[in-house]
Amino acid sequence: MATLVTHADLSESDHTAQLRKAIVASTIGTAIEWYDFFLYGTAAGLVFGKLYFPNEDALTATLAAFGTYFVGFVGRPIGAAIFGHYGDRIGRKATLIATLLLMGIATFLVAFVPTYADIGIWGAVILTVLRMIQGIGVGGEWGGSVLLAMEWSRTHGERGLVASWPQFGVPCGLFLANLAVLAFSGLSGDQFYVWGWRIPFALSIVLVGVGLWIRLGILETPVFQQVVRDNKVEKAPIAEVVRKHPKEILLSALLRMGEQAPFYIFTAFIFAYATGTLHMSRNLILTAVLVAACVSFITIPLSGHISDRIGRRKMYLIGAAVTGLFGFLYFGMVDTAYPSAVFIAIVLSLIPHDMMYGPQAALIAEAFTPRLRYSGASLGYQLASVIAGGPAPLIATALFAHYQSSNAIAIYIAACAVVSLISAAFMPDYTGQDISAEYDD
Numbered sequence: 001m002a003t004l005v006t007h008a009d010l011s012e013s014d015h016t017a018q019l020r021k022a023i024v025a026s027t028i029g030t031a032i033e034w035y036d037f038f039l040y041g042t043a044a045g046l047v048f049g050k051l052y053f054p055n056e057d058a059l060t061a062t063l064a065a066f067g068t069y070f071v072g073f074v075g076r077p078i079g080a081a082i083f084g085h086y087g088d089r090i091g092r093k094a095t096l097i098a099t100l101l102l103m104g105i106a107t108f109l110v111a112f113v114p115t116y117a118d119i120g121i122w123g124a125v126i127l128t129v130l131r132m133i134q135g136i137g138v139g140g141e142w143g144g145s146v147l148l149a150m151e152w153s154r155t156h157g158e159r160g161l162v163a164s165w166p167q168f169g170v171p172c173g174l175f176l177a178n179l180a181v182l183a184f185s186g187l188s189g190d191q192f193y194v195w196g197w198r199i200p201f202a203l204s205i206v207l208v209g210v211g212l213w214i215r216l217g218i219l220e221t222p223v224f225q226q227v228v229r230d231n232k233v234e235k236a237p238i239a240e241v242v243r244k245h246p247k248e249i250l251l252s253a254l255l256r257m258g259e260q261a262p263f264y265i266f267t268a269f270i271f272a273y274a275t276g277t278l279h280m281s282r283n284l285i286l287t288a289v290l291v292a293a294c295v296s297f298i299t300i301p302l303s304g305h306i307s308d309r310i311g312r313r314k315m316y317l318i319g320a321a322v323t324g325l326f327g328f329l330y331f332g333m334v335d336t337a338y339p340s341a342v343f344i345a346i347v348l349s350l351i352p353h354d355m356m357y358g359p360q361a362a363l364i365a366e367a368f369t370p371r372l373r374y375s376g377a378s379l380g381y382q383l384a385s386v387i388a389g390g391p392a393p394l395i396a397t398a399l400f401a402h403y404q405s406s407n408a409i410a411i412y413i414a415a416c417a418v419v420s421l422i423s424a425a426f427m428p429d430y431t432g433q434d435i436s437a438e439y440d441d
Contacts, residue, residue, distance in 0.1 A: 015152075018219055019162070022152040025218045026145040026166040029100055032211040033141045034173025035180075036107035036204050037072065037134060038267065042181050044069040045271030045393075046282060047197045051115040052124040059401055062272045066393045068128045069268070072135035073390025079139020080378035081238050087144050087374030088237035091220045092151070095374070096144040100215065103137030104208030106130045111201035135385070143378030145169070146361040151221035151370075157308050157432060163361035164304025170357070171296030171350070174267060174289065176207075182286040223436050227371045232438060234371050241368065241376040248367040251427045252380025253387065255363075258320045258420030259356040260388040261395075262327065262413045266292075266349040269393040270334070273400070278337045288346035296350045303358025312363035313429040317421060319355025324417030326352045331406035356420070366430035369438050388416065 048068065049061035056064060079099070087095040110130050114123045145166040153162040180200035187196045227233055234240050242249065267289055274280045307315040326349070333345035368376035399408040 019149075019152040021218050022221070023149045023162065023165045025096075025214045026149040027169045027172070028214055029096060029211045030141060030145045030166045030169025031172035031176065032169075032204075032207040033100060033103045033138050034170050035176040035207060036103050036173075037138050038174050038177040039107065039180065039200055039204070040072065040110065040131060040134060041069055041264070041268040041393075042177055042271060042286075043197055043201075045268055046181070046275070047193060048127070049272075050193065051117075052127060054116050058276060059397070062276065063394060063397055064124070066268075066272075066397060068124060068131055070390040070394060071128050072131040072138070073385035075132040075135025076139035076382040076385040076390075077379065079136035079141075080143065080382035081375075082136065083140025084143060084241075084375035084378040085236075085238050087140070087147070087378070088234055088372060091224050092144045092148045092374065093215065093218060093220050095140060096148065097212065097215050099137050099140040099144065100208060100211050103134055103141065104204055104211075106133035106137065107201055107204040108208075111198040139382045139385075140378065142166070142381055143365070143374045146365050146377065147224075147374055148218070148221060150362060150365055151223035151436075159366070159435075160307035160312060160359050160362045160431070161301060161305040163365060164301045164358045167300050167304070167357050167361050168297065171293040171300065174296075175293035178286050178290045178293070182283060182290065185283055185286060223370050226436065232371050237372050237375040238379070241372040241379065245368055245372065245376050247426075248428065249376060249380040249383070251423045252364045252367065252377070253383035255316065255320075255420050255423035255427055256360070256381065256384035257388045257423070258323050258413075258417035259353055259360065260384050261392040261416045262323055263350070263353050263357075264389045264392040265396050265409065265413065266330070266346070266353070269396045270346065272393075272397065273406075274334065274342065277400070278334070278342075280337060280339070280342060284339055284343065285346070288343045291343075291347045292350045295347060296354050299351050299354035300358045303355050304362065305358075307359030307362065307431065311429055311431045312359040312366075313424055313427060313431075315359045316356050316363060316424045316427075319352060319357075320417045320420040320424060322355060323352040324414040324421075327410035327413030327417075328407070331410050335406055362431075363424075363427060363429070366433075366435050367428050370436065371438060 044065045048065040053061040053064040083095050083099055113126050116123050146163050149166055150159055150163040153159050184196035184199055185192055271285055274285045275282050330345050330349055333341045364381055365377045396409045
């Protein structure tokens with residue numbers, strides 16, 4: 001165990017420097033992991049159906065491709081349980097290094113998976129296994145990256161903003177993933193399908209090296225080190241947090257319905273829908289999602305900052321209500337198939353999402369006591385992957401196939417938003433309160 005450092009042991013300038021390092025390490029590391037995760041989603045919408053399920057009709061191939069995509073979401077709560085345990089046992093820093101390596105290596109190997117033409121259905125099997133490993137890695141990443149930043153925050157009035165920076169890694173990863181695909185999307189003929197799509201996956205190993213170098217240079221958080229100093233490290237944190245905080249875990253998962261399900265419709269399903277059903281340009285959709293990610297660079301930290309002023313719960317409720325209504329406007333614009341209308345709809349799509357995603361990290365993490373925080377926050381956050389993010393593209397595809405109308409998808413988004421509204425209303429709000437001391441004893 002490294003030398004214990006508390007807030008009181010550091011000067012104001014040293015603390016500020018460590019806080020800055022923690023934010024940078026969390027944000028960059030998270031951006032790299034989400035680059036890996038989103039890259040798969042983009043490829044699933046554009047490429048995997050044709051390459052790994054070529055004997056199926058277009059709809060079935062798309063459903064099959066999103067099925068392998070869903071597997072990654074199943075892995076996320078498993079990763080939350082595994083790495084949540086170690087995050088509360090040995091610390092945030094060491095656990096985050098492990099998640100980065102696991103995620104990065106799995107993504108790198110996707111670049112070399114043979115297609116159906118080479119080894120038949122075994123290509124899809126290998127792809128599914130690697131996607132599961134991806135999910136396990138990202139499942140342990142979120143909780144640690146948020147805590148690494150938030151637990152270095154000295155004042156109660158800045159936690160929403162500080163904790164939102166790891167969330168900022170999501171649009172960064174989305175931007176990088178779509179930029180990488182766009183860079184090779186213009187290859188002539190079938191070269192993109194033959195080998196071009198593989199390059200962004202192979203390049204992920206370079207990003208992993210950068211992230212690893214950054215994370216090795218940070219200190220453990222003072223909050224966790226205080227837990228160690230007080231001899232309060234929990235032997236079985238997962239079991240203990242389930243026993244002591246079942247309400248917070250369940251509410252954390254449910255309040256993400258209106259945030260996570262629409263996000264993966266707006267950033268993954270849209271590729272298959274716009275290019276396959278509406279026959280629009282692949283590059284137009286990629287560019288629009290890139291610009292949407294750039295807008296999130298502003299709206300995520302801004303929403304986190306506003307939550308420090310008006311409260312996490314209030315900010316979240318506003319975001320959920322806006323998202324529930326926006327789904328109808330979104331598909332109304334997309335279904336025109338006018339490039340300008342589709343472009344604007346996609347660019348605007350992440351703003352309602354960000355109104356929830358910005359304050360979400362602090363809202364969830366603050367609900368758990370320090371010695372169980374990594375486990376509890378990770379479990380609650382990642383369980384949503386199974387009920388919200390993972391099945392969303394599949395549900396959207398199935399709804400459109402059955403009803404032949406995007407209104408069904410908009411109603412689905414609204415229903416998810418209602419779940420978030422109800423759950424957020426019952427979620428405890430610790431805005432402005434001290435979260436460094438144990439508060440479940």
